[in-house]
Amino acid sequence: AQSVTQLGSHVSVSEGALVLLRCNYSSSVPPYLFWYVQYPNQGLQLLLKYTSAATLVKGINGFEAEFKKSETSFHLTKPSAHMSDAAEYFCAVSGAPGGGNKLTFGTGTQLKVEL
């Protein structure tokens, strides 16, 4: 079975500081990995996805993530946080044989950006 673990349910950073949200995955096959963002009272929006083309993936709003097979990690980073980045972030994995396009989500990390 596939799974993802997001370390830290709440992360707080200062505006302009580095954002680092951690995600580790478990998969018996090469996975597809995704980061989604959810703003209050909205659905999930795709930030970026990894599908084996390149290990460093750039997404929207200045976010990027690096796939590290040796560490089974797919951490999300942004060099400089902005107040508008405050939201909940979800890591997800898919690609299990016979799993169709089913996504398994992590429990989410709430990002707070302070002045």
Added chain:
Amino acid sequence: DAGVIQSPRHEVTEMGQEVTLRCKPISGHDYLFWYRQTMMRGLELLIYFNNNVPIDDSGMPEDRFSAKMPNASFSTLKIQPSEPRDSAVYFCASSLGEGYSQHFGDGTRLSIL
């Protein structure tokens, strides 16, 4: 392009009533997913369809829940009878296929009194 459209956005009803949530996926997408989000349990996949056929309904909590997809452009999630513990935000999502990202609607916030 229109995204995934869900209706209603909010629903408040009394325990025991039937509730029907609706979803229109993005045109051309072959997969449709129903999720439930609560503070306690996070995001849970309830059921998903491929080409209008239910593939995996192992996440449907009880027989009170049912989902249909009569055609490629419409799906419903029905709860009958509803209970207070069904209160949650229900999301519909659609995607092109394996490896493609899922596109989410804005959700239906359901409150059962």
